[in-house]
Amino acid sequence: MPVWHEKTRALREAGDLVVIGVTQEQHPDRCSLYAQWQGIDWPILWDPFNLTGSAAVPVVLAVDEAGVIRPGRLDVRRIEEQIVEGWMSTPPAKPGPAARRPYPDVVPPSTRATARSPGDKAQAALSRLLWSRTTGEERLDGAAFADVLEALEKAALAPKADPALTFHHGVALRMRYDSEHRQAGDFQRALDAWMDALGRRPSQYIWRRRIQQWGPRLDKPYPFYDWVEEAQTTLIAAGSVPHPIQIALSGAELASGTREIPIRSIQDIHPDPQAALKRDGKHLVELESTVCLHTGVTSKRVREPAGSSRIHLILRPTGGAHFEPAAGPARIWIEVPTGWNTPRQLLMATSPTDPDAALLAEFEVRPPQPDLTKPPASPILPATIHGTAFYFVCEGEQGECQFLAQDFEILIRDPRSDPQEPDK
Amino acid sequence: MRLPVTLALIGPLLIGSVHSNQDRSLSLLQPGEALPALVLPTIDGKATVNLADLRGKKVLLIQFASW
Numbered sequence: 001m002p003v004w005h006e007k008t009r010a011l012r013e014a015g016d017l018v019v020i021g022v023t024q025e026q027h028p029d030r031c032s033l034y035a036q037w038q039g040i041d042w043p044i045l046w047d048p049f050n051l052t053g054s055a056a057v058p059v060v061l062a063v064d065e066a067g068v069i070r071p072g073r074l075d076v077r078r079i080e081e082q083i084v085e086g087w088m089s090t091p092p093a094k095p096g097p098a099a100r101r102p103y104p105d106v107v108p109p110s111t112r113a114t115a116r117s118p119g120d121k122a123q124a125a126l127s128r129l130l131w132s133r134t135t136g137e138e139r140l141d142g143a144a145f146a147d148v149l150e151a152l153e154k155a156a157l158a159p160k161a162d163p164a165l166t167f168h169h170g171v172a173l174r175m176r177y178d179s180e181h182r183q184a185g186d187f188q189r190a191l192d193a194w195m196d197a198l199g200r201r202p203s204q205y206i207w208r209r210r211i212q213q214w215g216p217r218l219d220k221p222y223p224f225y226d227w228v229e230e231a232q233t234t235l236i237a238a239g240s241v242p243h244p245i246q247i248a249l250s251g252a253e254l255a256s257g258t259r260e261i262p263i264r265s266i267q268d269i270h271p272d273p274q275a276a277l278k279r280d281g282k283h284l285v286e287l288e289s290t291v292c293l294h295t296g297v298t299s300k301r302v303r304e305p306a307g308s309s310r311i312h313l314i315l316r317p318t319g320g321a322h323f324e325p326a327a328g329p330a331r332i333w334i335e336v337p338t339g340w341n342t343p344r345q346l347l348m349a350t351s352p353t354d355p356d357a358a359l360l361a362e363f364e365v366r367p368p369q370p371d372l373t374k375p376p377a378s379p380i381l382p383a384t385i386h387g388t389a390f391y392f393v394c395e396g397e398q399g400e401c402q403f404l405a406q407d408f409e410i411l412i413r414d415p416r417s418d419p420q421e422p423d424k
Numbered sequence: 425m426r427l428p429v430t431l432a433l434i435g436p437l438l439i440g441s442v443h444s445n446q447d448r449s450l451s452l453l454q455p456g457e458a459l460p461a462l463v464l465p466t467i468d469g470k471a472t473v474n475l476a477d478l479r480g481k482k483v484l485l486i487q488f489a490s491w
Contacts, residue, residue, distance in 0.1 A: 001486060001488045004484070004486055008484060016482065017481075017482050017483070017484060018478065018481045018482065018483045018484070019483070019484045019486060020473065020475075020478065020483060020484070020485050020486070021485075021486045021487075021488060022464070022485065022486070022487045022488075023467065023487070023488060023489055023490065024487070024489065025489055025490065028467035028468075028469070029467075030490055031467050031489075031490045032467050032468055033490075034490035035467070035490075043466050043471065043473060044466060044467045045464040045465070045466055045467070045473055046464060046465055046466065046467045046469075047464050051452070051462060051464070052451065052452050052453055052462065052487065053450045053451040053452050053453075054451050054453065054487055055450070055451060057487045057488050057489050058486065058487060058488040058489075059453070059486075059487040060484060060485070060486050060487075061453055061455075061484070061485040061486075061487075062482070062483075062484060062485075063459055063478065063482070063483040063484075063485055064482060065479065065480050065481060065482060066458070066479065067458045067459050067476060067478065067479035068456065068457065068458050068459075069453060069454060069455045069456065069457060069458075069459065069485075070455065071455040071456055072455070074484075083484075087482065088482070096458045096479075097457070097458045098458065099458045099459060099460055099461040099475075099476035100452070100457075100458070100460045100461065101460065101461040101476075102452055102460050102461075102462065103462060103463075106462070106463060107463050108463070108465075108472055130464065130465055131465055131469075131472075164450075209489070222491065223491070224491040225490075225491060227490075227491075
């Protein structure tokens with residue numbers, strides 16, 4: 001986009017052209033940082049639910065004075081010919097057809113009429129989610145999140161519902177996951193919804209990218225947000241305050257794609273082979289795992305064996321407990337099923353900078369490659385990964401601090417044979 | 425035998441093409457059609473834009489992601 005920004009500068013400054021951006025990203029703050037870094041000063045609209053229905057980005061469209069989208073593909077290398085000499089020199093277009101209103105209830109909540117039908121309620125839910133950041137009284141609390149999720153799920157589960165509605169439900173679940181009202185399993189259910197939607201519309205690349213953002217490196221077309229650090233550094237060096245990133249970037253969002261995850265070459269040593277360390281019986285730390293499968297699982301073609309995935313682990317202190325930063329990072333030991341590959345068995349979680357903050361760890365697994373010349377001996381999925389988390393945690397302000405362990409299991413399942421559970 | 429082999433080879437491409445066309449037809453932003461009256465907030469949350477209100481101006485609509 002920086003090229004389009006530069007090439008249209010003179011036309012914009014002369015008042016001959018209006019440029020409007022639309023981004024379908026889940027998190028608008030990242031695009032805000034990008035725009036700040038690139039000096040983009042035209043408005044960028046936030047369309048996380050992909051209400052425009054676009055199948056892929058980038059797409060650049062010329063719209064004439066009549067509001068009609070001009071035919072033809074725009075090429076930034078031919079901007080002089082296509083726009084400056086061509087389009088700009090044509091007389092104003094005649095009045096065009098009336099604009100359709102596909103989402104009449106997706107409007108700022110303060111201007112919205114009461115929704116009555118399920119479809120209206122789903123659109124009202126979308127508008128609450130889109131504008132909840134900006135209107136203080138509309139900021140969603142836990143009950144409001146439950147309401148909008150119920151409306152969106154009901155719309156998604158209606159007979160013959162468009163898979164876009166399932167995608168919308170997933171976006172809303174991820175929004176709640178990013179809020180203080182998150183519920184265990186929100187992120188997993190978001191991924192399941194997106195995978196379900198993608199399975200029904202496989203060439204929807206906006207949806208596919210939403211999954212791949214958090215998916216395994218084997219499924220990554222490019223690193224998604226590896227530019228963020230450079231943007232922040234450049235802006236600080238120039239004396240600017242970078243636009244804050246509200247939701248921490250996961251390792252998946254920074255990772256590059258690869259064609260082969262490395263075979264384990266380091267023999268890690270189990271931190272507690274006798275299981276002697278005291279288990280976290282009081283559940284001072286809540287451990288949540290989320291499995292992001294390779295999007296190839298939605299295809300009947302065997303691009304990648306089902307089960308190839310990236311696992312996101314989050315350790316959250318509960319009930320006033322907190323991590324002790326001086327004790328170093330938490331460690332995670334994982335055991336994958338026989339024949340499966342993962343680069344390391346011993347993982348380090350992110351170091352706690354804030355004692356109350358959650359710790360993150362991510363890893364990738366790949367099942368054995370199927371022998372396509374033989375009938376499958378047994379299905380690869382479901383499969384279970386076993387593991388143990390080791391951490392130093394303190395109870396309350398003056399409470400005891402100790403090293404504890406917590407055993408866990410992660411189920412990797414095929415979403416095609418195990419559809420998501422209804423909202424509770 | 426040549427025809428079935430050819431079909432087998434190009435079949436997936438045809439299916440892919442059908443999918444692409446289906447998805448294009450689902451887009452609200454179709455060449456030759458008016459911008460829909462779709463209301464969206466800006467990424468900073470400070471403003472709201474109705475695409476249909478852009479009439480009367482030459483507009484370049486850029487759909488992109490920051491990655």
